[in-house]
């Protein structure tokens with residue numbers, strides 16, 4: 001077969017078939033369209049203004065490694081005028097985070113960005129290894145997700161940053177749309193396709209890779225020779241990978257635009273006005289000041305369960321009842337330090353309150 | 356960094372807890388005396404209690420749609436159901452529609468027109484009064500024309516036998532190729548069929564340029580096959596057939612003065628439709644997927660037909676039990692060849708599997724989608740599916756996936772020019788009378804243009820499906836609508852475009868090429 005010319009520039013030799021469109025294009029055109037689509041996403045949503053301090057949530061995995069690279073490139077090319085930081089969370093998983101944190105540290109040098117690493121251990125007094133020891137492997141991902149979200153906000157607050165960008169890609173978002181429909185989580189369904197979420201007193205979070213295909217992120221890293229740490233969390237066994245993810249991959253195989261089409265669907269609808277009126281209002285956690293829809297935020301509930309040896313209290317109703325039956329939380333319970341939004345105090349102490 | 360560690364189970368704690376087949380007792384939860392015969396979402400029912408339960412569910416869905424005006428009224432007329440028009444029931448021969456037919460006949464018509472129902476329900480009972488609808492028709496669309504390769508059989512006569520068991524219903528067979536038949540279009544009140552017949556669309560570029568069908572194929576069946584075989588994916592073929600079916604039913608139902616079009620969509624098939632609708636980009640019309648009110652363009656709300664799915668609270672299992680206990684013969688639907696490869700088929704497999712393991716998921720999907728509303732007002736109606744369409748769909752697509760030089764150059768302020776791209780040509784300024792794209796909703800445009808990686812390779816080699824034979828024929832309502840644009844008969848308030856382009860004459864493919872040549876991508 002004779003070499004094909006690039007479907008975009010009609011000039012160079014086509015090097016790849018774009019996973020998103022199936023088009024056969026050259027390498028330079030691929031870099032160009034990939035970066036320009038991210039740029040379009042950023043400018044269309046007016047994500048940044050000059051002088052913004054932006055933390056890139058960096059895990060050492062492919063998404064955040066490519067995100068750091070692209071953010072730096074676009075910041076220079078289009079003169080966004082951003083102050084970029086790397087922010088990493090150390091969950092305390094032996095053999096998993098150790099290596100990926102090395103990647104993040106290399107990125108810090110390559111991209112010349114300040115790096116902040118915040119550990120579950122210093123924030124919550126628990127490593128994931130210790131949590132798994134207590135709760136087993138079944139529900140530990142609940143802890144990890146809840147703890148990580150809060151840790152990122154707290155890390156950003158300590159850096160005095162007003163915006164966190166994360167590497168969530170189009171596949172993640174499409175999968176979340178499907179999951180939220182299937183589990184009836186109407187509040188999250190309304191939020192999950194937003195490019196930027198901002199609570200009243202929390203740090204802005206956004207997803208510049210919202211429309212970037214996972215396969216293209218990998219392709220970009222491959223052609224740019226970016227090194228990233230590719231591994232699945234050792235506490236997330238394959239059997240748990242979820243029906244929605246497998247289904248989404250099937251849909252993508254049938255028609256590659258399916259991922260973007262699902263996101264388009266998710267952006268086209270919203271929770272109807274009648275239903276909105278019945279939704280819970282956002283409040284702050286009585287114990288730690290973090291945003292919450294109940295008196296206690298999820299992290300505090302999980303932590304209390306861990307501390308009192310009823311780890312599943314936030315997961316099953318029965319365990320929660322058992323905890324409540326034991327009476328109120330003891331006075332000397334170890335808790336998360338009180339959360340202050342960055343507007344209130346730029347720097348907060350990240351020491352654990354040990355009685 | 357992703358917030359979750361890549362484990363979807365992290366956020367699914369509340370969902371999908373597998374449960375035991377039924378809760379504790381084997382006795383019917385309703386009468387608490389009989390031994391249960393069926394388990395419906397963890398609850399056990401006996402056969403005697405099952406029947407009234409299903410009838411209640413059906414009435415709860417259907418009756419509030421019948422006469423909103425008198426339902427709000429007080430006094431004796433309050434409970435009297437009286438529809439504004441006739442009844443249309445769409446039947447496919449599948450399980451759901453077979454059960455629907457039986458349930459409707461049983462609830463609202465006396466099955467033998469005689470003594471059987473006397474004494475039951477009193478004089479106020481609708482069966483003993485005038486019917487709710489003056490006339491009742493059952494529409495069946497024969498699909499075998501869409502699947503020539505599978506040599507599928509014509510089921511019209513088998514369906515006729517089933518419908519004729521119910522004397523209240525008039526059987527009205529249609530064929531899927533009627534969508535391309537000027538005679539059908541004239542029958543349902545469409546205009547100037549001869550001229551429209553020759554209009555087609557060229558699928559070679561994303562603009563979907565209009566043209567005239569170069570070698571008029573003659574029979575509607577040939578036009579249907581040309582249309583379907585030009586589509587780029589199995590998903591597109593499934594979507595297209597579903598869309599043709601829906602509009603054949605809607606146009607025919609409104610032309611027969613129907614106020615209600617009932618479909619045998621079960622809870623299971625509704626969930627499948629909702630999820631696959633989302634997966635093909637139809638989120639904007641997620642509400643319409645569950646139920647819609649529709650009138651032909653320019654029609655008043657008095658001429659509108661309501662699509663109602665009275666079985667939407669009944670799962671596949673309940674339907675199967677109803678058919679079994681009532682001895683209903685199910686002819687079966689056309690088995691779509693290659694269906695598994697398409698999004699519709701994949702979604703079906705997925706949902707049916709979920710329903711087996713996590714019985715509450717299907718109802719959760721339906722309940723969730725019922726809480727959604729379109730985010731913005733519709734700008735107009737899509738010419739193909741005739742549902743509300745959003746504004747700015749093409750701009751969105753161009754921004755999110757750059758597929759051509761002109762997309763790449765939309766940002767004039769860019770600091771880094773793309774590597775040696777060819778001079779741009781701006782297809783967004785195509786006169787609206789020349790291309791179909793500006794008149795399509797997101798999902799319909801995607802149906803025509805989104806390729807699988809295999810078909811994309813074909814395109815690169817210049818043997819794009821559909822590009823081979825020039826323009827392919829369009830369904831009658833699309834051709835008719837686009838013709839109106841061309842001749843300036845624009846009722847929807849569009850920018851009229853270049854009216855002189857059409858001047859009532861059809862242009863040859865060659866002439867068309869000359870007019871739009873500068874807009875075309877070089878192959």
Ligand SMILES: [Zn+2]
Nearest residue numbers: 006009026029
């Ligand atoms: Zn190129």
Ligand SMILES: [Zn+2]
Nearest residue numbers: 285288297300
């Ligand atoms: Zn808290």
Ligand SMILES: [Zn+2]
Nearest residue numbers: 383386401404
């Ligand atoms: Zn019973």
Ligand SMILES: [Zn+2]
Nearest residue numbers: 737740796799
């Ligand atoms: Zn449409």
